[in-house]
Amino acid sequence: SxxxxxxxSQYVYVLSKMRFTKEYAFFTExxxxxxxxxxxxxxxxxxxxxxxxSAQTFDWVYALTGLKHWMADYFHIDHKTLLNSAYSxxxxxxxxxxxxxxxxxLFFPLLSGFGIGICYYMMRCTAQIKWxxxxxxGFALIVISFFTNPLLxxxxxxxxxxxxxxxxxxxxxxxx
Numbered sequence: 001s002x003x004x005x006x007x008x009s010q011y012v013y014v015l016s017k018m019r020f021t022k023e024y025a026f027f028t029e030x031x032x033x034x035x036x037x038x039x040x041x042x043x044x045x046x047x048x049x050x051x052x053x054s055a056q057t058f059d060w061v062y063a064l065t066g067l068k069h070w071m072a073d074y075f076h077i078d079h080k081t082l083l084n085s086a087y088s089x090x091x092x093x094x095x096x097x098x099x100x101x102x103x104x105x106l107f108f109p110l111l112s113g114f115g116i117g118i119c120y121y122m123m124r125c126t127a128q129i130k131w132x133x134x135x136x137x138g139f140a141l142i143v144i145s146f147f148t149n150p151l152l153x154x155x156x157x158x159x160x161x162x163x164x165x166x167x168x169x170x171x172x173x174x175x176x
Contacts (some may be wrong), residue, residue: 033147036087041094048098052077057108060154092145094144095152112151116142118127139165 013028020027055062055071062068071077079088096104116138123131137160141150150156 029124032087033089037091037147038088040064040087040095041091044090044094045105046099051101052099054099056152057104059152060157063154065142089147090149092149095149111140112138129171130164133163133167 010022012032016028016032018028018031052075055075055077059068062071093105093109096108098104098108109116116135119131119135119138122128123135144150
């Protein structure tokens with residue numbers, strides 16, 4: 001495993017045409033994820049012809065209702081044509097821009113930041129486990145926001161609801 005990771009980092013180093021020495025090759029992958037998602041964002045903003053008006057932001061809702069693939073076919077939504085490279089990452093706010101333009105970039109990150117701030121404040125004031133869990137989810141969201149937006153994924157949102165359900169019906173009832 002360790003030998004393989006060394007070869008992978010060297011491969012990414014060579015493929016990325018890095019200008020620093022090979023002893024720092026392990027910095028290549030994080031660097032490429034950060035720079036390529038911004039490159040993808042820049043390229044796509046220049047080539048974006050129309051907005052999708054909630055098809056990305058509420059993707060998890062459409063996945064639950066069965067409309068996700070129908071909408072992608074009907075509105076010709078294809079993520080792959082927008083990519084600039086083999087890196088399929090976009091910044092946190094890209095999907096909001098794709099849906100609603102500059103207003104989406106202003107509103108949705110502000111709303112999520114406000115929600116995380118409330119969770120942090122309530123965690124510090126009340127020290128209840130539910131606020132610790134909610135703030136932990138918000139912190140995880142912040143940490144991985146440089147290459148994706150997990151709030152749009154059904155798996156992430158369903159885990160949030162599952163944690164709420166377990167806490168509300170089992171932890172509060174002292175059944176566990």
